[in-house]
Amino acid sequence: LERGTAAADLTGLRVVVSAGGTREPLDPVRFLGNRSSGRQGYALARTAAARGAHVTLVTANSGLPDPTGVIVVRVGTTAELRDAMLAATRDPAADAVVMAAAPADFRPVGTSSYKIKKADDGSAPTIVLAQNPDILHELAATRGKPGQVVVGFAAETGDADRSVLELGRAKLARKGCDLLAVNYVGEGGAFEGTENSAVVLGSDGSSTEVPRGSKEKLANVLWDLVLPRIKREG
Numbered sequence: 085l086e087r088g089t090a091a092a093d094l095t096g097l098r099v100v101v102s103a104g105g106t107r108e109p110l111d112p113v114r115f116l117g118n119r120s121s122g123r124q125g126y127a128l129a130r131t132a133a134a135r136g137a138h139v140t141l142v143t144a145n146s147g148l149p150d151p152t153g154v155i156v157v158r159v160g161t162t163a164e165l166r167d168a169m170l171a172a173t174r175d176p177a178a179d180a181v182v183m184a185a186a187p188a189d190f191r192p193v194g195t196s197s198y199k200i201k202k203a204d205d206g207s208a209p210t211i212v213l214a215q216n217p218d219i220l221h222e223l224a225a226t227r228g229k230p231g232q233v234v235v236g237f238a239a240e241t242g243d244a245d246r247s248v249l250e251l252g253r254a255k256l257a258r259k260g261c262d263l264l265a266v267n268y269v270g271e272g273g274a275f276e277g278t279e280n281s282a283v284v285l286g287s288d289g290s291s292t293e294v295p296r297g298s299k300e301k302l303a304n305v306l307w308d309l310v311l312p313r314i315k316r317e318g
């Protein structure tokens with residue numbers, strides 16, 4: 085870990101992290117998915133455990149090895165991720181939750197129980213999609229306990245009308261979370277790579293630039309920002 089001091093500053097805290105990318109089955113052999121590797125979520129789980137937290141990692145379709153000293157829950161679909169995140173953040177109530185997973189936004193309306201076959205006439209099937217639930221929004225709207233800190237991630241490119249930062253601020257407000265780590269896509273960041281550069285936006289108006297560095301470094305900056313926002317009981 086890239087920390088000079090091995091401060092156990094998260095001791096006594098329960099944190100839940102999601103990682104990886106969910107997959108929505110089309111039939112027994114095919115799915116709709118995405119390229120999330122799970123590395124950022126695993127880095128968050130590892131760093132939190134190293135800093136003394138009790139960590140649950142809910143992981144979707146990642147091939148990475150289980151971090152030591154972390155409870156690992158495996159899920160496949162966005163619906164399974166939602167169920168696992170609600171359970172892990174409430175029972176018992178977590179102090180912080182970070183949605184680093186990339187949930188599939190859509191699922192096929194129906195999953196075929198047999199393998200979909202090609203037609204002889206060259207035609208192709210039409211796949212009808214439904215939108216999946218927004219887990220981060222739900223976690224923020226229905227917190228496991230008062231003062232539970234809720235953190236999201238967003239990979240943005242900016243578009244013709246709005247900058248990455250404007251899109252990030254709008255997403256933070258829409259999600260209702262406390263912190264949103266916004267990755268700049270297209271300058272060596274995000275998916276699959278081992279390095280990330282980001283700005284972490286806070287619902288209190290704060291903004292923290294994280295220069296390009298390892299996913300471990302971004303993870304440690306995030307825990308640094310989460311810690312003072314946790315409202316401890318008593």
Ligand code: CTP
Pocket residue numbers: 162183184185186187188189216217218219220221235236237238239
């Ligand atoms: N997220 C979630 N549930 C979903 C989709 C996204 O909890 N169904 C979470 C992600 O884990 C991430 C944050 O929301 O922490 C932002 O994800 P992103 O894909 O950027 O947001 P979306 O609301 O899906 O918007 P977009 O249309 O830009 O994909």
Ligand code: CA
Pocket residue numbers: 187189
């Ligand atoms: Ca999305």
